Amino acid sequence: KPLNEVLFFPSEVACVEHLLSPSAPCYCALPHGVDTSFSRLLRHVLSASSSLDLCVFAFSNTDLCRAVLSLRKRGVVIRVLSDKDYIAINGSQIGPLRKAGICVRSDGGAVYMHHKFALVDGSLLISGSLNWTLTAVQANMENLIVTMEPELVRPFVQEFNRLWELSDPA
Amino acid sequence: KPLNEVLFFPSEVACVEHLLSPSAPCYCALPHGVDTSFSRLLRHVLSASSSLDLCVFAFSNTDLCRAVLSLRKRGVVIRVLSDKDYIAINGSQIGPLRKAGICVRSDGGAVYMHHKFALVDGSLLISGSLNWTLTAVQANMENLIVTMEPELVRPFVQEFNRLWELSDPA
Numbered sequence: 660k661p662l663n664e665v666l667f668f669p670s671e672v673a674c675v676e677h678l679l680s681p682s683a684p685c686y687c688a689l690p691h692g693v694d695t696s697f698s699r700l701l702r703h704v705l706s707a708s709s710s711l712d713l714c715v716f717a718f719s720n721t722d723l724c725r726a727v728l729s730l731r732k733r734g735v736v737i738r739v740l741s742d743k744d745y746i747a748i749n750g751s752q753i754g755p756l757r758k759a760g761i762c763v764r765s766d767g768g769a770v771y772m773h774h775k776f777a778l779v780d781g782s783l784l785i786s787g788s789l790n791w792t793l794t795a796v797q798a799n800m801e802n803l804i805v806t807m808e809p810e811l812v813r814p815f816v817q818e819f820n821r822l823w824e825l826s827d828p829a
Numbered sequence: 830k831p832l833n834e835v836l837f838f839p840s841e842v843a844c845v846e847h848l849l850s851p852s853a854p855c856y857c858a859l860p861h862g863v864d865t866s867f868s869r870l871l872r873h874v875l876s877a878s879s880s881l882d883l884c885v886f887a888f889s890n891t892d893l894c895r896a897v898l899s900l901r902k903r904g905v906v907i908r909v910l911s912d913k914d915y916i917a918i919n920g921s922q923i924g925p926l927r928k929a930g931i932c933v934r935s936d937g938g939a940v941y942m943h944h945k946f947a948l949v950d951g952s953l954l955i956s957g958s959l960n961w962t963l964t965a966v967q968a969n970m971e972n973l974i975v976t977m978e979p980e981l982v983r984p985f986v987q988e989f990n991r992l993w994e995l996s997d998p999a
Protein backbone atom coordinates (compact mmCIF):
# COMPACT_ATOMS: atom_id res chain seq x y z
CA LYS A 660 0.00 0.00 0.00
CA PRO A 661 1.52 3.37 -0.99
CA LEU A 662 2.52 5.91 1.66
CA ASN A 663 -0.21 8.39 2.63
CA GLU A 664 0.51 10.94 5.31
CA VAL A 665 -0.89 14.34 6.31
CA LEU A 666 1.15 17.03 8.08
CA PHE A 667 -0.47 19.99 9.81
CA PHE A 668 1.11 23.29 10.74
CA PRO A 669 2.09 25.40 12.63
CA SER A 670 4.76 22.91 13.52
CA GLU A 671 6.14 22.58 17.01
CA VAL A 672 9.53 24.30 17.10
CA ALA A 673 12.40 21.88 17.58
CA CYS A 674 16.01 21.61 16.46
CA VAL A 675 16.53 20.07 13.00
CA GLU A 676 20.34 20.23 12.95
CA HIS A 677 20.56 16.43 13.28
CA LEU A 678 18.88 16.24 9.86
CA LEU A 679 20.87 19.03 8.19
CA SER A 680 24.30 18.47 9.78
CA PRO A 681 24.16 14.87 11.05
CA SER A 682 27.86 14.71 11.88
CA ALA A 683 27.99 17.78 14.18
CA PRO A 684 26.50 17.68 17.67
CA CYS A 685 24.17 20.62 18.42
CA TYR A 686 24.03 22.54 21.68
CA CYS A 687 21.33 25.07 20.76
CA ALA A 688 18.49 25.97 23.13
CA LEU A 689 15.71 24.30 21.09
CA PRO A 690 14.25 20.90 22.05
CA HIS A 691 16.19 18.02 20.47
CA GLY A 692 15.07 14.61 19.29
CA VAL A 693 11.46 15.74 18.79
CA ASP A 694 9.56 14.60 15.72
CA THR A 695 7.50 17.50 14.34
CA SER A 696 5.55 18.28 11.17
CA PHE A 697 8.52 20.31 9.99
CA SER A 698 11.11 17.61 10.76
CA ARG A 699 8.93 15.12 8.87
CA LEU A 700 8.75 17.49 5.89
CA LEU A 701 12.54 17.96 5.95
CA ARG A 702 13.08 14.20 6.18
CA HIS A 703 10.86 13.60 3.13
CA VAL A 704 12.73 16.26 1.14
CA LEU A 705 16.11 14.88 2.23
CA SER A 706 15.03 11.37 1.18
CA ALA A 707 15.54 12.33 -2.49
CA SER A 708 18.16 10.14 -4.16
CA SER A 709 17.80 11.09 -7.84
CA SER A 710 15.60 14.18 -8.34
CA LEU A 711 13.69 16.96 -6.66
CA ASP A 712 11.13 18.98 -8.63
CA LEU A 713 9.90 21.90 -6.62
CA CYS A 714 7.05 24.21 -7.60
CA VAL A 715 6.42 26.80 -4.89
CA PHE A 716 5.04 30.30 -4.91
CA ALA A 717 7.25 31.45 -2.02
CA PHE A 718 10.60 30.02 -0.89
CA SER A 719 12.29 31.86 1.96
CA ASN A 720 12.77 29.11 4.59
CA THR A 721 16.52 28.82 5.22
CA ASP A 722 16.36 25.27 6.65
CA LEU A 723 14.53 24.05 3.54
CA CYS A 724 17.12 25.92 1.44
CA ARG A 725 19.93 24.11 3.29
CA ALA A 726 18.15 20.80 2.65
CA VAL A 727 17.93 21.53 -1.09
CA LEU A 728 21.60 22.60 -1.21
CA SER A 729 22.66 19.39 0.54
CA LEU A 730 20.73 17.34 -2.03
CA ARG A 731 22.54 19.28 -4.73
CA LYS A 732 25.89 18.34 -3.16
CA ARG A 733 24.84 14.67 -3.24
CA GLY A 734 24.20 14.95 -7.00
CA VAL A 735 20.40 15.01 -6.89
CA VAL A 736 19.00 16.73 -10.01
CA ILE A 737 16.98 19.74 -8.86
CA ARG A 738 14.49 21.87 -10.77
CA VAL A 739 12.76 24.80 -9.09
CA LEU A 740 9.73 26.64 -10.47
CA SER A 741 8.75 29.75 -8.56
CA ASP A 742 6.63 32.86 -8.91
CA LYS A 743 8.35 35.66 -10.82
CA ASP A 744 7.23 38.41 -8.44
CA TYR A 745 8.11 36.46 -5.32
CA ILE A 746 11.64 35.64 -6.51
CA ALA A 747 12.52 39.36 -6.24
CA ILE A 748 11.27 39.64 -2.66
CA ASN A 749 13.55 40.19 0.30
CA GLY A 750 14.44 36.93 2.04
CA SER A 751 13.76 34.78 -1.00
CA GLN A 752 16.15 31.82 -1.08
CA ILE A 753 16.01 31.58 -4.85
CA GLY A 754 19.21 33.65 -5.17
CA PRO A 755 21.31 31.24 -3.04
CA LEU A 756 19.87 28.27 -4.97
CA ARG A 757 20.86 29.86 -8.29
CA LYS A 758 24.32 30.69 -6.97
CA ALA A 759 24.74 27.00 -6.18
CA GLY A 760 24.00 26.21 -9.83
CA ILE A 761 20.44 24.98 -9.36
CA CYS A 762 18.09 25.53 -12.32
CA VAL A 763 15.32 27.95 -11.39
CA ARG A 764 12.55 28.99 -13.74
CA SER A 765 9.63 31.34 -13.26
CA ASP A 766 6.34 31.80 -15.03
CA GLY A 767 6.43 34.76 -17.37
CA GLY A 768 2.82 35.84 -16.92
CA ALA A 769 0.99 38.39 -14.84
CA VAL A 770 -0.83 35.71 -12.84
CA TYR A 771 0.31 33.89 -9.74
CA MET A 772 2.12 30.60 -9.90
CA HIS A 773 0.33 29.61 -6.67
CA HIS A 774 1.30 25.93 -6.43
CA LYS A 775 3.08 24.57 -3.37
CA PHE A 776 4.25 21.10 -4.26
CA ALA A 777 7.39 19.02 -4.43
CA LEU A 778 8.11 15.75 -6.22
CA VAL A 779 10.80 13.56 -4.69
CA ASP A 780 12.39 11.08 -7.12
CA GLY A 781 9.30 11.48 -9.32
CA SER A 782 7.38 9.15 -7.01
CA LEU A 783 6.65 10.98 -3.75
CA LEU A 784 4.33 13.99 -3.83
CA ILE A 785 4.31 16.67 -1.11
CA SER A 786 1.47 19.14 -1.74
CA GLY A 787 -0.83 21.44 0.20
CA SER A 788 -1.30 24.99 1.40
CA LEU A 789 2.20 25.44 2.83
CA ASN A 790 4.62 27.80 1.16
CA TRP A 791 8.30 27.21 1.95
CA THR A 792 8.50 30.15 4.36
CA LEU A 793 9.18 30.43 8.08
CA THR A 794 5.77 32.01 8.76
CA ALA A 795 3.96 29.13 7.06
CA VAL A 796 5.89 26.56 9.08
CA GLN A 797 5.86 28.25 12.49
CA ALA A 798 2.76 30.47 12.58
CA ASN A 799 0.04 29.71 10.04
CA MET A 800 -2.54 26.95 10.04
CA GLU A 801 -1.46 24.90 7.05
CA ASN A 802 -1.53 21.39 5.65
CA LEU A 803 0.57 19.10 3.47
CA ILE A 804 -0.39 15.81 1.89
CA VAL A 805 2.52 13.38 1.46
CA THR A 806 1.64 10.51 -0.85
CA MET A 807 3.10 7.89 -3.18
CA GLU A 808 -0.32 7.06 -4.65
CA PRO A 809 0.38 6.88 -8.42
CA GLU A 810 -3.04 8.32 -9.36
CA LEU A 811 -2.14 11.47 -7.43
CA VAL A 812 1.61 11.62 -8.19
CA ARG A 813 1.40 11.09 -11.96
CA PRO A 814 -0.73 14.19 -12.78
CA PHE A 815 1.65 16.39 -10.75
CA VAL A 816 4.68 14.96 -12.60
CA GLN A 817 2.99 15.75 -15.93
CA GLU A 818 1.95 19.25 -14.80
CA PHE A 819 5.44 20.02 -13.52
CA ASN A 820 7.01 19.00 -16.84
CA ARG A 821 4.42 21.03 -18.77
CA LEU A 822 5.00 24.16 -16.65
CA TRP A 823 8.79 23.68 -16.80
CA GLU A 824 8.70 23.73 -20.61
CA LEU A 825 6.43 26.80 -20.61
CA SER A 826 8.52 28.73 -18.12
CA ASP A 827 11.20 31.28 -18.50
CA PRO A 828 14.74 30.18 -17.60
CA ALA A 829 15.66 33.83 -16.93
CA LYS B 830 -10.30 1.45 -4.89
CA PRO B 831 -11.03 4.91 -3.47
CA LEU B 832 -11.42 7.92 -5.77
CA ASN B 833 -8.19 9.83 -6.47
CA GLU B 834 -8.30 12.79 -8.83
CA VAL B 835 -6.19 15.89 -9.42
CA LEU B 836 -7.55 19.14 -10.84
CA PHE B 837 -5.30 21.86 -12.22
CA PHE B 838 -6.11 25.52 -12.71
CA PRO B 839 -6.59 28.01 -14.30
CA SER B 840 -9.74 26.29 -15.48
CA GLU B 841 -11.11 26.68 -18.98
CA VAL B 842 -14.01 29.10 -18.80
CA ALA B 843 -17.36 27.45 -19.52
CA CYS B 844 -20.96 27.87 -18.40
CA VAL B 845 -21.84 26.05 -15.15
CA GLU B 846 -25.53 27.04 -15.03
CA HIS B 847 -26.58 23.44 -15.80
CA LEU B 848 -25.01 22.49 -12.45
CA LEU B 849 -26.34 25.43 -10.43
CA SER B 850 -29.82 25.81 -12.03
CA PRO B 851 -30.44 22.46 -13.71
CA SER B 852 -34.09 23.21 -14.52
CA ALA B 853 -33.51 26.50 -16.42
CA PRO B 854 -32.02 26.50 -19.93
CA CYS B 855 -29.11 28.92 -20.34
CA TYR B 856 -28.49 31.16 -23.35
CA CYS B 857 -25.31 32.89 -22.18
CA ALA B 858 -22.33 33.43 -24.45
CA LEU B 859 -20.01 30.94 -22.69
CA PRO B 860 -19.32 27.46 -24.07
CA HIS B 861 -21.85 24.90 -22.81
CA GLY B 862 -21.53 21.19 -22.06
CA VAL B 863 -17.77 21.45 -21.49
CA ASP B 864 -16.21 19.56 -18.60
CA THR B 865 -13.58 21.75 -16.90
CA SER B 866 -11.54 21.70 -13.68
CA PHE B 867 -14.01 24.18 -12.24
CA SER B 868 -17.12 22.23 -13.28
CA ARG B 869 -15.57 19.11 -11.74
CA LEU B 870 -14.90 21.00 -8.50
CA LEU B 871 -18.49 22.29 -8.45
CA ARG B 872 -19.84 18.80 -9.13
CA HIS B 873 -17.84 17.37 -6.21
CA VAL B 874 -19.11 20.11 -3.87
CA LEU B 875 -22.71 19.64 -5.08
CA SER B 876 -22.45 15.88 -4.48
CA ALA B 877 -22.78 16.48 -0.71
CA SER B 878 -25.81 14.73 0.72
CA SER B 879 -25.31 15.13 4.47
CA SER B 880 -22.50 17.57 5.33
CA LEU B 881 -20.00 20.06 3.97
CA ASP B 882 -17.09 21.22 6.13
CA LEU B 883 -15.22 24.02 4.47
CA CYS B 884 -11.95 25.52 5.67
CA VAL B 885 -10.75 28.22 3.28
CA PHE B 886 -8.62 31.29 3.72
CA ALA B 887 -10.49 33.24 1.01
CA PHE B 888 -14.04 32.72 -0.25
CA SER B 889 -15.26 35.22 -2.84
CA ASN B 890 -16.30 32.99 -5.76
CA THR B 891 -20.01 33.59 -6.37
CA ASP B 892 -20.62 30.30 -8.23
CA LEU B 893 -19.15 28.36 -5.29
CA CYS B 894 -21.29 30.47 -2.95
CA ARG B 895 -24.40 29.55 -4.98
CA ALA B 896 -23.40 25.88 -4.77
CA VAL B 897 -23.07 26.08 -0.97
CA LEU B 898 -26.41 27.91 -0.67
CA SER B 899 -28.14 25.24 -2.78
CA LEU B 900 -26.72 22.53 -0.49
CA ARG B 901 -28.12 24.47 2.45
CA LYS B 902 -31.57 24.48 0.80
CA ARG B 903 -31.33 20.69 0.45
CA GLY B 904 -30.70 20.37 4.19
CA VAL B 905 -26.97 19.62 4.04
CA VAL B 906 -25.27 20.61 7.33
CA ILE B 907 -22.63 23.20 6.51
CA ARG B 908 -19.77 24.49 8.65
CA VAL B 909 -17.41 27.16 7.31
CA LEU B 910 -14.08 28.12 8.85
CA SER B 911 -12.41 31.15 7.32
CA ASP B 912 -9.67 33.66 8.01
CA LYS B 913 -10.78 36.51 10.26
CA ASP B 914 -9.04 39.20 8.22
CA TYR B 915 -10.29 37.89 4.89
CA ILE B 916 -13.92 37.73 6.03
CA ALA B 917 -13.97 41.54 6.23
CA ILE B 918 -12.63 41.98 2.69
CA ASN B 919 -14.69 43.38 -0.17
CA GLY B 920 -16.24 40.61 -2.26
CA SER B 921 -16.10 38.01 0.49
CA GLN B 922 -19.07 35.66 0.23
CA ILE B 923 -19.03 34.94 3.97
CA GLY B 924 -21.72 37.61 4.56
CA PRO B 925 -24.27 36.00 2.19
CA LEU B 926 -23.54 32.57 3.73
CA ARG B 927 -24.19 33.92 7.22
CA LYS B 928 -27.38 35.66 6.05
CA ALA B 929 -28.58 32.26 4.82
CA GLY B 930 -28.08 30.89 8.35
CA ILE B 931 -24.87 29.00 7.70
CA CYS B 932 -22.48 28.65 10.67
CA VAL B 933 -19.25 30.50 9.99
CA ARG B 934 -16.36 30.63 12.42
CA SER B 935 -12.99 32.31 12.19
CA ASP B 936 -9.70 31.81 13.94
CA GLY B 937 -9.16 34.40 16.62
CA GLY B 938 -5.40 34.71 16.28
CA ALA B 939 -3.03 37.04 14.52
CA VAL B 940 -1.83 34.30 12.17
CA TYR B 941 -3.29 33.15 8.88
CA MET B 942 -5.77 30.32 8.66
CA HIS B 943 -4.20 29.40 5.33
CA HIS B 944 -5.95 26.07 4.64
CA LYS B 945 -7.93 25.51 1.47
CA PHE B 946 -9.86 22.28 1.95
CA ALA B 947 -13.38 20.95 1.91
CA LEU B 948 -14.83 17.72 3.30
CA VAL B 949 -17.91 16.37 1.56
CA ASP B 950 -20.02 14.02 3.69
CA GLY B 951 -16.95 13.47 5.89
CA SER B 952 -15.55 11.08 3.29
CA LEU B 953 -14.41 13.09 0.26
CA LEU B 954 -11.48 15.48 0.67
CA ILE B 955 -10.85 18.39 -1.71
CA SER B 956 -7.55 20.09 -0.82
CA GLY B 957 -4.78 22.05 -2.50
CA SER B 958 -3.51 25.52 -3.28
CA LEU B 959 -6.82 26.90 -4.59
CA ASN B 960 -8.69 29.52 -2.62
CA TRP B 961 -12.40 29.84 -3.43
CA THR B 962 -11.91 33.01 -5.47
CA LEU B 963 -12.46 33.89 -9.13
CA THR B 964 -8.78 34.76 -9.65
CA ALA B 965 -7.67 31.39 -8.32
CA VAL B 966 -10.09 29.54 -10.62
CA GLN B 967 -9.63 31.58 -13.80
CA ALA B 968 -6.13 33.07 -13.65
CA ASN B 969 -3.66 31.44 -11.27
CA MET B 970 -1.75 28.19 -11.62
CA GLU B 971 -3.30 26.07 -8.88
CA ASN B 972 -4.03 22.48 -7.92
CA LEU B 973 -6.61 20.47 -6.01
CA ILE B 974 -6.39 16.89 -4.86
CA VAL B 975 -9.77 15.12 -4.68
CA THR B 976 -9.58 11.87 -2.73
CA MET B 977 -11.61 9.39 -0.73
CA GLU B 978 -8.46 7.65 0.59
CA PRO B 979 -9.24 7.17 4.31
CA GLU B 980 -5.60 7.71 5.38
CA LEU B 981 -5.77 11.18 3.85
CA VAL B 982 -9.39 12.06 4.68
CA ARG B 983 -9.36 11.05 8.36
CA PRO B 984 -6.63 13.49 9.53
CA PHE B 985 -8.43 16.37 7.80
CA VAL B 986 -11.73 15.43 9.50
CA GLN B 987 -9.96 15.43 12.88
CA GLU B 988 -8.16 18.71 12.17
CA PHE B 989 -11.39 20.40 11.04
CA ASN B 990 -13.18 19.35 14.23
CA ARG B 991 -10.24 20.51 16.35
CA LEU B 992 -10.08 23.93 14.64
CA TRP B 993 -13.89 24.27 14.78
CA GLU B 994 -13.84 23.84 18.56
CA LEU B 995 -10.95 26.31 18.89
CA SER B 996 -12.53 28.94 16.69
CA ASP B 997 -14.58 31.95 17.41
CA PRO B 998 -18.27 31.77 16.42
CA ALA B 999 -18.38 35.57 16.21
Ligand SMILES: [Zn+2]
Nearest residue numbers: 674676685687
Ligand atom coordinates in the same frame (compact mmCIF):
# COMPACT_ATOMS: atom_id res chain seq x y z
ZN1 LIG C 1 20.04 22.15 18.28
Ligand SMILES: [Zn+2]
Nearest residue numbers: 844846855857
Ligand atom coordinates in the same frame (compact mmCIF):
# COMPACT_ATOMS: atom_id res chain seq x y z
ZN1 LIG D 1 -24.75 29.47 -20.06
